[in-house]
Amino acid sequence: MEEVVVIVGAGSAGLATSACLNHLSISNIVLEKEDCCGSLWKKRTYDRLNLHLYKKFCSLPFKPHPPKSPAFMSKAAFVQYLDDYASSFNISPWYCRSVESAVFVEGDQKWHIEAKNTMSGEMEVYVSNFLVIATAENGEGYVPSLPGLYSFGGEVLHSSNYKSAMGDEAKEVLVVGCGNSGMEIAYDLSNIGAHASIVVKNPTPQRAVNLTV
Numbered sequence: 001m002e003e004v005v006v007i008v009g010a011g012s013a014g015l016a017t018s019a020c021l022n023h024l025s026i027s028n029i030v031l032e033k034e035d036c037c038g039s040l041w042k043k044r045t046y047d048r049l050n051l052h053l054y055k056k057f058c059s060l061p062f063k064p065h066p067p068k069s070p071a072f073m074s075k076a077a078f079v080q081y082l083d084d085y086a087s088s089f090n091i092s093p094w095y096c097r098s099v100e101s102a103v104f105v106e107g108d109q110k111w112h113i114e115a116k117n118t119m120s121g122e123m124e125v126y127v128s129n130f131l132v133i134a135t136a137e138n139g140e141g142y143v144p145s146l147p148g149l150y151s152f153g154g155e156v157l158h159s160s161n162y163k164s165a166m167g168d169e170a171k172e173v174l175v176v177g178c179g180n181s182g183m184e185i186a187y188d189l190s191n192i193g194a195h196a197s198i199v200v201k202n203p204t205p206q207r208a209v210n211l212t213v
Ligand SMILES: NC(=O)C1=CN([C@@H]2O[C@H](COP(=O)(O)OP(=O)(O)OC[C@H]3O[C@@H](n4cnc5c(N)ncnc54)[C@H](OP(=O)(O)O)[C@@H]3O)[C@@H](O)[C@H]2O)C=CC1
Pocket: 049, 050, 051, 052, 053, 138, 144, 159, 176, 177, 178, 179, 180, 181, 182, 184, 199, 200, 201, 202
């Protein structure tokens, strides 16, 4: 299969890129390893997720959020927005395609991209003039290999697998990292009476302190 542009990833960035290219009538396909678009938001976020950014900063090209919609979108509203976005701009990602390699072949000046079709198990080859990697910085959860982690008797969970505090009422939980995920998860746990502590690696940057004053 040959296209002008191959885009890897059907998250926000991949969908936005495809919409812009469709607008310019530049042929493109989106390869996505999951079976849906926006899989980070649909499969790897906690239940109480509400966006922290004002809606204006969470819109993709050509599709602003309606003036009367809530300022901070719920997870359900944002997931719906991504699905509507794909259909509004005729984006039909090729799902269950896990890109395994991409080589720019000097001879024909094209990208040769190999993707595994995870439904059939077969390798497929895509050829394009341009390659856009839109796989996101948060595509894969990372658990550092901390000493003692594997002999620890309790449950160890990456934030991308945390859904809700249900059933955790009696637990003592150590949350590692105080970014948005860490803070939200610690708050969710403490809301139902679990004992949550947070490890903070670095002091709060001065500019963040000034912003909140
Ligand atoms: N509701 C919303 O809208 C939400 C939005 N997000 C967004 O998603 C993105 C990812 O957020 P998030 O998942 O929180 O990840 P982040 O990368 O933002 O935060 C991870 C935190 O973990 C700390 N950390 C990393 N390694 C260690 C370690 N070994 N020991 C202790 N602390 C450690 C980091 O510290 P340091 O920086 O000092 O290395 C950092 O504070 C962000 O853009 C965020 O804004 C996330 C959750 C909810």
